Amino acid sequence: MSNSSFPVPMLHxxxxxxxxxLLAALGGLFTELAGMLxxxxxxxxxxxxxxxxVFAAATGxxxxxxxxxxxxxxxxxxxxxxxxxxxxANVFITGLATNLFAEGITVVLAFQIFGNKGVIRFENLARLxxxxxxxxxxxxxxxxxxxxxxxxxxVSWIMVVVAAIIIYKTPFGLRIRGTGSNPGAVEAIGLxxxxxxxxxxLISGFTCGxxxxxxxxxxxxxxxxxxxxxxxxxxxxxxxxxxxPLGIFIACMVFGFAExxxxxxxxxxxxxxxxxxxxxxxxxxxxxIGFSIVQHYRLKxxxx
Amino acid sequence: MAKQRVAKLLSTATGxxxxxxxxxAIVILLILVLSDEPGxxxxxxxxxxxxxxxxxGNMLNQSIGLMFTGLGIAVAFKSSTFNLxxxxxxxxxxxxATVILLALPNxxxxxxxxxxxxxxxxxxxxxxGLSGFFKMRWGTDQLISSFLVSSxxxxxxxxxxxxxxxxxxxxxxTTARIAEQYQLLLIFKPSKLDISIFFAVATAIGTYFFMQxxxxxxxxxxxxxxxxxxxxxxxxxxxxxxxxxAISGGFHGLAGGITVMGTHYRCLKGVTAGLGxxxxxxxxIAKNNPLAVIPAALFFAYLDAGAKAAMLHADVxxxxxxxxxxxxxxxxxxxxxxxxxxxxxxRKKVAR
Numbered sequence: 218m219s220n221s222s223f224p225v226p227m228l229h230x231x232x233x234x235x236x237x238x239l240l241a242a243l244g245g246l247f248t249e250l251a252g253m254l255x256x257x258x259x260x261x262x263x264x265x266x267x268x269x270x271v272f273a274a275a276t277g278x279x280x281x282x283x284x285x286x287x288x289x290x291x292x293x294x295x296x297x298x299x300x301x302x303x304x305x306a307n308v309f310i311t312g313l314a315t316n317l318f319a320e321g322i323t324v325v326l327a328f329q330i331f332g333n334k335g336v337i338r339f340e341n342l343a344r345l346x347x348x349x350x351x352x353x354x355x356x357x358x359x360x361x362x363x364x365x366x367x368x369x370x371x372v373s374w375i376m377v378v379v380a381a382i383i384i385y386k387t388p389f390g391l392r393i394r395g396t397g398s399n400p401g402a403v404e405a406i407g408l409x410x411x412x413x414x415x416x417x418x419l420i421s422g423f424t425c426g427x428x429x430x431x432x433x434x435x436x437x438x439x440x441x442x443x444x445x446x447x448x449x450x451x452x453x454x455x456x457x458x459x460x461x462p463l464g465i466f467i468a469c470m471v472f473g474f475a476e477x478x479x480x481x482x483x484x485x486x487x488x489x490x491x492x493x494x495x496x497x498x499x500x501x502x503x504x505x506i507g508f509s510i511v512q513h514y515r516l517k518x519x520x521x
Numbered sequence: 522m523a524k525q526r527v528a529k530l531l532s533t534a535t536g537x538x539x540x541x542x543x544x545x546a547i548v549i550l551l552i553l554v555l556s557d558e559p560g561x562x563x564x565x566x567x568x569x570x571x572x573x574x575x576x577x578g579n580m581l582n583q584s585i586g587l588m589f590t591g592l593g594i595a596v597a598f599k600s601s602t603f604n605l606x607x608x609x610x611x612x613x614x615x616x617x618a619t620v621i622l623l624a625l626p627n628x629x630x631x632x633x634x635x636x637x638x639x640x641x642x643x644x645x646x647x648x649x650g651l652s653g654f655f656k657m658r659w660g661t662d663q664l665i666s667s668f669l670v671s672s673x674x675x676x677x678x679x680x681x682x683x684x685x686x687x688x689x690x691x692x693x694x695t696t697a698r699i700a701e702q703y704q705l706l707l708i709f710k711p712s713k714l715d716i717s718i719f720f721a722v723a724t725a726i727g728t729y730f731f732m733q734x735x736x737x738x739x740x741x742x743x744x745x746x747x748x749x750x751x752x753x754x755x756x757x758x759x760x761x762x763x764x765x766x767a768i769s770g771g772f773h774g775l776a777g778g779i780t781v782m783g784t785h786y787r788c789l790k791g792v793t794a795g796l797g798x799x800x801x802x803x804x805x806i807a808k809n810n811p812l813a814v815i816p817a818a819l820f821f822a823y824l825d826a827g828a829k830a831a832m833l834h835a836d837v838x839x840x841x842x843x844x845x846x847x848x849x850x851x852x853x854x855x856x857x858x859x860x861x862x863x864x865x866x867x868r869k870k871v872a873r
Contacts, residue, residue, distance in 0.1 A: 254664070256664075296851075300851050300852065300855055303857065304852070304855035304856070304857040304858060305855060305856040305857050306851065306852065306853075306854040306855035306856065306857075307854035309603075309664070310801075310805060310850060310853065310854045311850075311851055311854070313798070313801065313850055314847050314848075314850030314851040315847075315851075317798060317843060317846060317847040317850055318843075318844060318847030318848065318850070318851065319847075320840075320843060320847075321840045321841070321842075321843030321844040321846075321847050322844055322847075324838065324840040324843070325551070325555070325837075325838055325840045325841060325843075325844060328838040328840070329555045329837075329838075334838065334840075446672055449665070449668055449669065449672070452665060453665060453669070456662070456665075489680050489684055490680075491676045491677065491679045491680035491683070491684075492676070492677065492680055494676050495672070495673040495676035495677055498669045498670075498672045498673040498676075499673050501669050502666055502669045502670055502673070505661055505662070505665065505666060505669070506655055506659065506661050506666070509655070509659045509660050509661040509662070510659045512659075512660070513659045513660055
């Protein structure tokens with residue numbers, strides 16, 4: 218990465234920062250299409266982040282760490298789904314519960330295993346492999362921005378395509394969408410909407426687990442509350458992206474840029490750090506309001 | 522009618538008992554797995570809060586803030602508006618109350634105290650009211666906007682507490698101490714229990730009558746049951762997207778102000794952390810009934826106190842309370858648990 222000019226490193230880190238948002242939002246897209254507001258994204262990510270780094274350190278293998286981290290997150294998603302669907306609990310409340318539970322269990326386990334409730338560093342953990350293609354990197358600007366990230370960043374891009382294919386081109390995707398828009402029709406052809414809701418929740422567990430793995434593995438450490446509201450912003454990205462994979466990609470890029478900008482602004486302009494940290498939330502709220510204003514007047518226009 | 526009410530009450534009670542039993546079972550299981558002295562840890566988790574007047578008083582004190590935030594959420598949920606921003610609203614209330622009291626160091630307590638609490642209510646109502654306004658005006662999702670606004674507010678309050686208002690004579694991240702005449706009377710020394718617990722209970726009773734007997738309360742409950750129907754019945758439904766949110770935020774602000782004046786006497790960084798989230802659980806356990814908020818808040822405070830006692834006397838960490846609270850959150854709305862009692866009875870009837 219060259220430090221030729223200020224915007225290039227900022228855009229480079231935009232690409233890196235947006236990956237967890239993107240993965241969480243893609244998983245959330247499935248639950249959203251299946252007709253559920255999934256606010257558990259945050260907690261599922263946190264569980265993925267904790268278990269992937271712990272298992273990676275324990276097994277000495279990044280790959281195994283990621284797989285087991287995802288497994289833990291999927292298991293948590295299953296509990297979340299079971300209570301919401303089989304015990305018929307309010308999905309919004311169980312989502313909150315998942316977040317609180319994840320916050321508690323990660324700290325309790327960290328304390329019991331490492332005797333430490335703060336930052337847990339894993340010094341001899343391998344770094345996530347970085348994709349470097351010298352020939353592409355030589356392309357000015359674009360090469361600097363797009364190449365040279367860890368492999369999971371590129372996995373998240375592939376997931377956009379995979380999600381789009383599953384949602385729009387497979388019977389499974391059609392049924393997921395049907396479960397949200399017309400569960401009666403899904404039932405009428407002999408399928409269970411409940412089962413497709415569960416599939417959607419498990420998919421969100423999978424992508425959130427991976428999203429969490431990126432967060433902790435790229436730091437080589439676990440920090441309590443490492444997700445820091447990213448699950449919520451991912452949820453907003455689903456709406457702003459108009460519930461399409463491509464739209465979500467763009468929305469996540471905007472949020473990635475907001476955070477990257479905050480990071481760079483901290484060193485560059487004389488604004489207190491806490492104010493700058495609040496920028497992503499404020500930008501997200503403003504984007505949300507803007508979106509609803511557009512929708513509001515579009516609806517009004519079609520009425521007359 | 523009366524019979525129906527009893528049946529409903531019983532089904533609610535069995536559901537709650539099951540929920541609490543499962544959460545306790547999970548805590549015990551975790552302690553058995555994690556602790557080297559599980560007997561001691563379990564004893565202090567469940568009995569600890571009652572072993573010393575100090576623990577008991579602090580537990581009662583802890584419930585005060587939860588009563589206010591629980592009431593705030595109950596009012597919002599009862600009206601079908603969603604306030605997920607309690608954390609930021611309570612924190613901003615704590616800050617504003619502190620700022621007002623620090624600005625009036627020589628006022629009599631009876632003047633400055635209420636002024637501070639009014640300030641706390643106003644800021645809480647404003648922060649929550651923003652989301653109500655966005656919803657009323659443009660249909661912006663309240664759930665998410667209230668959370669995002671609150672997250673930004675928390676960071677901004679952090680800035681004031683650790684920046685311009687930081688007390689340089691103190692190594693903690695906190696503002697200066699409020700003057701003595703503003704510190705609420707302690708009623709159960711050496712614990713931190715203060716006189717505001719009576720105010721909290723009175724507020725819960727008042728809120729109950731407001732919701733049940735007043736014109737606004739009636740219209741809010743109608744909107745909660747069916748907004749569309751209420752619209753055709755001539756109720757100004759737009760107004761009731763904003764009003765319950767503002768009331769809810771006001772209660773949260775009050776919780777923050779009382780926490781400062783009754784317990785900490787200064788606005789520490791994160792002084793109200795957890796009050797907002799737990800207020801939601803308290804309201805849910807209380808089934809959004811303002812009177813039931815009182816025991817629900819006591820119960821949640823008991824979980825915290827138990828975990829604290831277990832941490833002091835055994836080898837487990839305080840976050841165990843969060844797990845118990847998370848499990849309760851998970852199950853408290855699970856209809857399957859509440860249906861158990863009903864369905865058995867119905868089944869019996871069918872069998873006969």
